[in-house]
Amino acid sequence: MAPPDTRTQILDAAERLFAERGFRGASVRAITDLARANLAAVGYHFGSKAELLAAVVRRVIEPINAAQCARLDRLLARTPDPPVTELVEAFAGPLFDEMLAGDEGGARTSRLIMRIIGDPAEEMRDWTGSAEDTVRDRYLAAFGRALPGLSPEELWFRMRGILAVAAVDRVEVYNRRSPACLSPVAGEAARHWAITFLAAAMSAPPTGT
Amino acid sequence: MAPPDTRTQILDAAERLFAERGFRGASVRAITDLARANLAAVGYHFGSKAELLAAVVRRVIEPINAAQCARLDRLLARTPDPPVTELVEAFAGPLFDEMLAGDEGGARTSRLIMRIIGDPAEEMRDWTGSAEDTVRDRYLAAFGRALPGLSPEELWFRMRGILAVAAVDRVEVYNRRSPACLSPVAGEAARHWAITFLAAAMSAPPTGT
DNA sequence: CCCGCTTTCATACGTTCGTTTGAATCAAAC
DNA sequence: GTTTGATTCAAACGAACGTATGAAAGCGGG
Numbered sequence: 001m002a003p004p005d006t007r008t009q010i011l012d013a014a015e016r017l018f019a020e021r022g023f024r025g026a027s028v029r030a031i032t033d034l035a036r037a038n039l040a041a042v043g044y045h046f047g048s049k050a051e052l053l054a055a056v057v058r059r060v061i062e063p064i065n066a067a068q069c070a071r072l073d074r075l076l077a078r079t080p081d082p083p084v085t086e087l088v089e090a091f092a093g094p095l096f097d098e099m100l101a102g103d104e105g106g107a108r109t110s111r112l113i114m115r116i117i118g119d120p121a122e123e124m125r126d127w128t129g130s131a132e133d134t135v136r137d138r139y140l141a142a143f144g145r146a147l148p149g150l151s152p153e154e155l156w157f158r159m160r161g162i163l164a165v166a167a168v169d170r171v172e173v174y175n176r177r178s179p180a181c182l183s184p185v186a187g188e189a190a191r192h193w194a195i196t197f198l199a200a201a202m203s204a205p206p207t208g209t
Numbered sequence: 210m211a212p213p214d215t216r217t218q219i220l221d222a223a224e225r226l227f228a229e230r231g232f233r234g235a236s237v238r239a240i241t242d243l244a245r246a247n248l249a250a251v252g253y254h255f256g257s258k259a260e261l262l263a264a265v266v267r268r269v270i271e272p273i274n275a276a277q278c279a280r281l282d283r284l285l286a287r288t289p290d291p292p293v294t295e296l297v298e299a300f301a302g303p304l305f306d307e308m309l310a311g312d313e314g315g316a317r318t319s320r321l322i323m324r325i326i327g328d329p330a331e332e333m334r335d336w337t338g339s340a341e342d343t344v345r346d347r348y349l350a351a352f353g354r355a356l357p358g359l360s361p362e363e364l365w366f367r368m369r370g371i372l373a374v375a376a377v378d379r380v381e382v383y384n385r386r387s388p389a390c391l392s393p394v395a396g397e398a399a400r401h402w403a404i405t406f407l408a409a410a411m412s413a414p415p416t417g418t
Numbered sequence: 419c420c421c422g423c424t425t426t427c428a429t430a431c432g433t434t435c436g437t438t439t440g441a442a443t444c445a446a447a448c
Numbered sequence: 449g450t451t452t453g454a455t456t457c458a459a460a461c462g463a464a465c466g467t468a469t470g471a472a473a474g475c476g477g478g
Contacts, residue, residue, distance in 0.1 A: 006455080022329040024233040028436060038457050043437060045455095117377065118327035120231040157402050161374045168326065168373035192416045193366045200413030207398075207405045215425080237466060247427050252467060254425095419478100426473070434465075443456070448449100 007045045009035040015056045019112035023053055023121035050123040057127040060112055067094035068135050072142065084146045085199040088162065091139050092198055095166040096191040114167040149206045162198050216254045218244040224265045228321035232262055232330035263336040269321055270341065276303035278344050281351065293355045294408040297371065300348050301407055304375040305400040323376040358415045371407050 013035035017026035028049050032039050046052040071090035075082040082090075095113065116124055136159070143155055150158075222244035226235035237258050241248050255261040280299035284291040291299075304322065325333060345368070352364055359367075 020329065022231070022233070024231070025329050027434075029434085038455095039436095040438080040457070041455085049436065114327050115329070118323050120229060120234050120324070153398075154402050157399065158406055160377055161403075161406055164373040164377035165370045168369055189362075189416075190366065193363050194370075196413050196416045197367055197370055197410045201406045201410035204405050204409030207401045236464075238464085247425095248429095248466095249427070249468080250425085258466065421476100421478075423476095424474085427471085429469085429471105431468080432466100435463080436461105437463105438461075439459085441457085441459105444454085446452090446454105448451080 006035070006037045006041055010037055010041060010045060010052070011056055011059060014052050015060065015112065016108055018053060018056055019108045019115060022115055022119050023049075023123055028052075050126060053123055054127040057112070057116060057124075060109055061116075061127070061132065064094045065131055065135050067097065068139070072135075072138055076142070081145050082142065084143070084203045085195075087139065087142055087146060088199045088202055089195055091159075092162055092166050092194060093191070095163075096194065110167065113163075117163065117167050143202065147202070147206075151206070154207060158202055161201060165194055165198055215244070215246045215250055219246055219250060219254060219261070220265055220268060223261050224269065224321065225317055227262060227265055228317045228324060231324055231328050232258075232332055237261075259332040259335060262332055266321070266325060266333075266336040269318055270325075270336070273303045274340055274344050276306060277348070281344075281347055285351070290354050291351065293352070293412045294404075296348065296351055296355060297408045297411055298404055300368075301371055301375050301403060302400070304372075305403065319376065322372075326372065326376050352411065356411070356415075360415070363416060367411055370410060374403055374407055 010031060014026070014031045017031050017034060020026070021030075028042050029039055031052075032041055035041075042049065042052055046055060068091055071093065072087075075086055075090055095110075140152070140155060140159065143159065144150065144152070147155065219240060223235070223240045226240050226243060229235070230239075237251050238248055240261075241250055244250075251258065251261055255264060277300055280302065281296075284295055284299055349361070349364060349368065352368065353359065353361070356364065
């Protein structure tokens with residue numbers, strides 16, 4: 001099981017191609033070619049392309065969610081009302097951690113998150129995910145205590161902003177169309193920049209409406 | 210030419226379907242069906258599906274860019290160094306203005322911007338756009354004066370954040386997976402929330418790295 | 419009426435897609 | 449050595465796709 005394990009190789013190839021090309025853009029043939037597996041292996045090991053996607057997404061999301069959860073636990077063990085900056089760090093940090101752990105300096109996971117958010121294919125939303133909802137609700141509650149006066153709707157609006165900024169990092173379109181003079185952003189710098197940016201954004205006073 | 214104008218009807222249908230389903234997900238057949246036109250009409254009026262997309266994107270982007278440019282001119286006519294909040298308002302405001310003008314309360318344009326940012330299809334990046342680069346560079350310069358001490362790279366990182374937050378608004382995935390209790394956000398409120406959120410984010414002190 | 423030009427239409431072509439199938443291969447148990 | 453179950457393989461299926469084609473239809477000016 002150690003070296004080749006067709007199933008894992010397909011998962012790896014699919015993660016990469018789904019991230020790069022989206023659900024519709026990554027054909028089963030391209031995935032099995034990259035995985036050096038047979039075309040029918042996807043059907044055999046996963047049932048269908050949609051179920052393969054779900055397996056890929058779960059494998060990527062789970063450690064991120066676990067880390068977000070653990071860091072929130074650690075924060076709450078220290079004080080029941082952590083400051084906004086630390087909440088942002090705990091929530092957004094794991095997104096960048098996992099991103100940086102990937103083979104290509106994290107671009108792959110970041111792009112995959114972008115796909116999860118933005119891919120129009122219906123199949124991108126079928127990976128259940130009650131655990132994700134739980135974590136999200138816990139952070140919503142914690143942010144709510146740290147930012148009294150913010151309506152639940154505006155709070156949720158701001159949390160979507162966190163995900164958007166984290167996901168949009170390293171997305172190709174931007175880098176392709178970025179001002180020519182700028183060098184690509186190193187992963188660690190992007191992490192700090194994002195935390196700074198988002199902590200300030202989350203801490204903004206309530207709009208009022 | 211007034212009522213039916215096949216070309217315009219195709220543009221409208223394509224704008225809607227590209228926004229909803231992405232480039233690959235919106236088939237030429239679905240577009241011409243929605244437009245009540247013949248399948249071959251796309252080839253006749255636009256040449257190819259990719260050129261149809263370019264025409265759609267240009268039609269959506271141009272007024273936004275013009276508005277961003279005009280508002281920056283107005284700002285600079287008043288003072289050579291406008292404050293960050295007004296720059297954010299001038300840059301992000303038109304995104305929401307145009308979004309709100311659409312038929313479905315703006316969701317369509319917002320989603321299309323999201324596609325422009327996130328769609329993995331290569332064709333999504335072929336709509337030239339030197340005018341867009343000009344506007345972007347002008348805002349980069351203005352933000353640079355308003356935020357001395359920020360490196361050009363971090364400045365560009367933050368401007369991408371503006372686009373990300375504006376685009377992610379009303380994207381279906383989020384609303385589908387949003388906490389059940391929350392009602393959907395009204396367009397005007399989202400605009401204020403985003404400006405507040407982004408003005409605070411842009412005004413954050415330099416990270417330093 | 420008829421002409422030239424634009425536009426619409428039905429149809430077909432070749433490709434690529436996801437999925438299925440049934441035989442071949444492999445590895446361990448007996 | 450044979451059997452059994454799991455895995456891999458080449459091949460094929462029908463469906464959907466983007467595009468091209470040539471005839472039909474509309475239509476204002478001679």
